[in-house]
Amino acid sequence: xxxxxxxxxxxxxxxxxxxxxxxxxxxxxxxxxxxxxxxxxxxxxxxxxxxxxxxxxxxxxxxxxxxxxxxxxxxxxxxxxxxxxxxxxxxxxxxxxxxxxxxxxxxxxxxxxxxxxxxxxxxxxxxxxxxxxxxxxxxxxxxxxxxxxxxxxxxxxxxxxxxxxxxxxxxxxxxxx
Amino acid sequence: xxxxxxxxxxxxxxxxxxxxxxxxxxxxxxxxxxxxxxxxxxxxxxxxxxxxxxxxxxxxxxxxxxxxxxxxxxxxxxxxxxxxxxxxxxxxxxxxxxxxxxxxxxxxxxxxxxxxxxxxxxxxxxxxxxxxxxxxxxxxxxxxxxxxxxxxxxxxxxxxxxxxxxxxxxxxxxxxxxxxxxxxxxxxxxxx
Numbered sequence: 001x002x003x004x005x006x007x008x009x010x011x012x013x014x015x016x017x018x019x020x021x022x023x024x025x026x027x028x029x030x031x032x033x034x035x036x037x038x039x040x041x042x043x044x045x046x047x048x049x050x051x052x053x054x055x056x057x058x059x060x061x062x063x064x065x066x067x068x069x070x071x072x073x074x075x076x077x078x079x080x081x082x083x084x085x086x087x088x089x090x091x092x093x094x095x096x097x098x099x100x101x102x103x104x105x106x107x108x109x110x111x112x113x114x115x116x117x118x119x120x121x122x123x124x125x126x127x128x129x130x131x132x133x134x135x136x137x138x139x140x141x142x143x144x145x146x147x148x149x150x151x152x153x154x155x156x157x158x159x160x161x162x163x164x165x166x167x168x169x170x171x172x173x174x175x176x177x
Numbered sequence: 178x179x180x181x182x183x184x185x186x187x188x189x190x191x192x193x194x195x196x197x198x199x200x201x202x203x204x205x206x207x208x209x210x211x212x213x214x215x216x217x218x219x220x221x222x223x224x225x226x227x228x229x230x231x232x233x234x235x236x237x238x239x240x241x242x243x244x245x246x247x248x249x250x251x252x253x254x255x256x257x258x259x260x261x262x263x264x265x266x267x268x269x270x271x272x273x274x275x276x277x278x279x280x281x282x283x284x285x286x287x288x289x290x291x292x293x294x295x296x297x298x299x300x301x302x303x304x305x306x307x308x309x310x311x312x313x314x315x316x317x318x319x320x321x322x323x324x325x326x327x328x329x330x331x332x333x334x335x336x337x338x339x340x341x342x343x344x345x346x347x348x349x350x351x352x353x354x355x356x357x358x359x360x361x362x363x364x365x366x367x368x369x
Contacts, residue, residue, distance in 0.1 A: 017201070017204075021204040024204070024205065024208045025204075025207075025208050027208070027212070028207075028208030028209070028211040028212045028215070029208075029211070031211070031212050031215040031216070032211050032212070032214070032215040034215070034219070035214075035215035035216065035218040035219040035222070036215075036218065038218070038219050038222040038223075039218045039219070039221065039222045041222065042221075042222035042223070042225040042226045042229075043222075043225065045225075045226060045229060046225055046226075046228075046229040046358060049229050049232070049233055049360060050360065053236065053360060053361065053362040056362060057362055057363035060363060060364060060365045060367070061340075061363060061365060063365070063367055064339060064340070064365035064366065064367045067367055068339065068365075068366065068367055083333075083335040083336060084340075084363065085333070085340075085342065085363050086333050086334055086335055086342075088335070116361060116363060117361050120361075
């Protein structure tokens with residue numbers, strides 16, 4: 001004889017509780033995931049500005065030393081060091097490339113890195129293209145500056161911006177004159 | 178004969194009730210905490226965006242002052258209005274810049290004011306929303322925001338006449354937690 005007759009509504013409370021919990025939890029997780037993305041985006045926007053102004057500092061330093069001090073103008077005595085942001089950087093010997101299409105064009109590329117503040121870093125390359133094909137001498141200067149929010153590496157000689165960091169952001173500026 | 182001696186399922190014991198209440202509390206309080214943390218992070222993200230753009234605003238304005246000074250020439254030095262005259266924006270005595278009411282050419286006013294702590298010029302910025310010139314200003318009109326912005330300039334020891342460092346600090350508070358964005362940029366006695 002079955003004395004425990006089954007009730008038709010058994011388990012409804014549990015189902016309801018699980019349902020409500022699942023809905024509340026999914027709303028919470030979705031809000032958190034949106035907020036997390038906003039947070040990461042705003043942080044990367046801020047870090048990107050640090051990188052941008054590091055690149056800008058490097059570019060202005062190169063432009064100033066080129067336009068005002070003219071340190072890149074002589075190919076016979078290439079610059080060996082440059083002072084930016086209260087620090088002196090070593091400039092290695094330039095890379096000299098003769099154009100394969102026009103033998104009258106020779107470019108000299110100088111590359112150095114510098115530090116801005118505690119962690120920001122910039123890596124600058126200045127290329128001077130000397131063109132004698134028109135009879136006279138025409139010079140085109142290209143200044144490329146990569147800025148980083150972090151990444152100053154003193155483990156190499158000379159120090160550069162090669163330190164690995166998952167937060168690293170790079171911005172580049174190019175100036176042609 | 179044994180007929181229905183135990184009635185274990187007829188109701189909840191106090192222990193079962195307590196366990197159920199505990200589980201429900203965790204199930205509700207957990208997500209609520211998560212939502213609250215998420216909203217705080219979203220507010221922080223918003224303020225951080227505003228703060229970093231306010232810092233950029235000041236740096237670009239000051240570089241524009243430099244460029245205008247270079248174009249003006251004559252007795253105008255490249256840092257006229259920023260330092261060396263009535264205002265000397267040093268680290269110990271920073272300045273504020275009002276990019277809405279200031280004039281980067283310096284014809285009317287640069288909008289650069291030496292900060293003396295406690296005076297309204299160094300306090301929180303006001304958000305003005307009127308026409309094309311809406312934005313953050315130090316003039317007391319519009320909505321008072323939680324952002325303060327100061328800057329200073331230091332000349333380079335290696336190149337005192339031709340190089341200087343601009344440092345802009347934007348500070349704000351999320352509740353009671355202070356936050357800030359510090360943006361720095363080297364400027365040179367040249368323009369582009």
